[in-house]
Amino acid sequence: MTLGRLEPEIINPSGRGGIILLCDHASNHVPEGFFNLGLTDDDLTDHIAWDIGMADITRKMCDLMDIPGVLAPVSRLVIDCNREDDSPTLIPKASDGISIPANNDLTSQAVAARKAAYYDPFHEAADKLVQAHLSEGLVPLIVGMHSYTSVMDNEERPWGAGFLWKDDPRLAQAMIGLIERETDLKVGDNEPYSGHTLYHTMQKHGADHGLPQTTLELRQDLVLGRGMIDQWAALIADCLDECLERSDLKEIKHY
Numbered sequence: 001m002t003l004g005r006l007e008p009e010i011i012n013p014s015g016r017g018g019i020i021l022l023c024d025h026a027s028n029h030v031p032e033g034f035f036n037l038g039l040t041d042d043d044l045t046d047h048i049a050w051d052i053g054m055a056d057i058t059r060k061m062c063d064l065m066d067i068p069g070v071l072a073p074v075s076r077l078v079i080d081c082n083r084e085d086d087s088p089t090l091i092p093k094a095s096d097g098i099s100i101p102a103n104n105d106l107t108s109q110a111v112a113a114r115k116a117a118y119y120d121p122f123h124e125a126a127d128k129l130v131q132a133h134l135s136e137g138l139v140p141l142i143v144g145m146h147s148y149t150s151v152m153d154n155e156e157r158p159w160g161a162g163f164l165w166k167d168d169p170r171l172a173q174a175m176i177g178l179i180e181r182e183t184d185l186k187v188g189d190n191e192p193y194s195g196h197t198l199y200h201t202m203q204k205h206g207a208d209h210g211l212p213q214t215t216l217e218l219r220q221d222l223v224l225g226r227g228m229i230d231q232w233a234a235l236i237a238d239c240l241d242e243c244l245e246r247s248d249l250k251e252i253k254h255y
Contacts, residue, residue, distance in 0.1 A: 003113045005121055016133070020068055020069070020143070022145065023054050026058065030078055044077075051147040053224065060230060064237045070122060081123065081201060090115075123201075139250055142202060145216055148220060159191050160183070160187065164193060164202070165190065165213075166196055171243065174249065175239055
């Protein structure tokens with residue numbers, strides 16, 4: 001199959017509010033010719049296909065804060081932009097127990113075609129924004145925008161929000177403290193996932209440059225509907241505004 005390059009959605013590329021938002025699971029779009037990957041329409045509106053709510057929260061925050069954002073153009077089931085390009089789950093064969101027929105027995109050429117069409121444009125756009133800030137002497141905060149299900153493997157997840165980090169804890173720890181101050185939610189520190197295992201986008205566009213970075217995770221039952229989305233966007237924006245005033249988050253620092 002010949003695949004045309006599909007550019008990500010780039011919001012406010014000239015924004016210089018000190019933050020860059022990267023939403024690598026923004027969309028549940030499956031391009032024509034993939035025939036829904038062999039899945040049902042219900043599968044493609046479920047959490048396996050995208051991070052529910054986060055595209056809208058990203059757009060709202062970019063508007064509120066005069067900051068840029070990049071939203072991946074296709075479902076994570078087509079190709080997962082938050083995976084290393086040689087990861088065995090770059091193109092998942094199954095997700096949460098659901099087999100993905102079109103992703104089995106792919107040739108190396110088919111994988112390379114998806115990567116060139118959908119994965120590379122996302123990361124190239126993110127890198128362009130980071131380099132634009134650095135060339136102007138700016139040290140942006142890099143935030144990955146994610147959401148997660150309230151139950152996984154029959155276990156309830158008690159965290160209303162979580163912040164992931166790998167080697168550089170600065171931004172994650174600052175945001176954990178602020179969200180705990182502003183809400184009564186249980187906030188995860190490298191929960192429900194760990195930045196030590198799932199952190200490609202933040203590593204590539206944040207940590208590798210010495211920039212403060214974290215992945216934000218919001219529980220999906222708390223981001224349903226415009227009211228919740230607007231509330232979260234305003235809250236996270238306010239907390240990040242406070243982070244912009246911290247001297248320890250103005251430095252390039254390699255760990």
